[in-house]
Amino acid sequence: MGEIVYILCALTCLGCTGLLIGRYRKTRVDLLFWSAIAFLLLSVTNVLLFIDLGIMGPGTDLSLYRNGATLIGVIVLLYGLIRNNT
């Protein structure tokens, strides 16, 4: 039951990635590119969450990789946002 939640989160992030990349190809605005990468990494996190809690048993713990992906995603997002402002 909880597994659907993880997949939906991943799909939402992928959706954002797709929309942002689509607009980036038309306008070449850098912010869109970096946000797209960030959302891609966030969707990777949620896919890993699905694999970790949904597919694999309680023996495995991918939390380090999940947090790593999320942190890199967030850093990329902030990079894009700050770069846009300066």
Place this chain on the structure above:
Amino acid sequence: MDLGTIRNASARPSSLVSERTFSEELEKFIAGEINSLEQLEILLLLSGNPHRTWSVNGVYEVIKSSPQSVKDRLNEMTERGVLRKEVEGEARYQFAPTNDALWKITSELRDAYKERSVKVVQAIYSKPPDAVQEFARAFRLRKDK
């Protein structure tokens, strides 16, 4: 640019104004607020008749772009605090800006468009894309730009 920055515009010295096509405030206003010729015409139409309210069809009869895009422009400008919307029955719009400096800048825009319409259109369409605006546009599935 947010609409609040127009408030302080009149305090700036005007010694350099004669060198520009438009005043600095007007250039900033066009760059930050005016995104299309359609929007410009709608703004000038409503601000030229500030005493009356307009329905979407009423505006469309004059502007003649498309009723849907007219409606979108009117709603956008309402969101920006330029127009006021009455929602009882059919939606009607009126030029009633929340920021007083908008009266001055709109009439300046009207004069500029009357005297140098080509320059105004060029100013509208030669802007570099605003990243924040493009981010928002990415999430719209409409066909127009």
Place this chain on the structure above:
Amino acid sequence: MKALFSQFLSGGIMMGFLASSYFFYRFWLKTRDSLFAVFATSFLILAVERIFLLATVNVADPSGGVHELRGYVYWIRFTAFSLIIVAFILKNRRSTS
């Protein structure tokens, strides 16, 4: 040790989400576009989720079972993303109707 490092990363993530939320809040102030209000809120919720993830860490048994309430924490994340979905649907329904 692994749990410690994981929470270290989580702290950085929380700050990242908070900072991103603030950027989107500023975009909302500038454009008054509700999309940015939603993104600001969603990222704020994602930041808050980190606190609940910290609270539901199972300290006693790092390799085995999970804290009983942890499953519910991910609903917080889902709320954040659902807001984005809802905002997207509302945004596009209004203009195509």
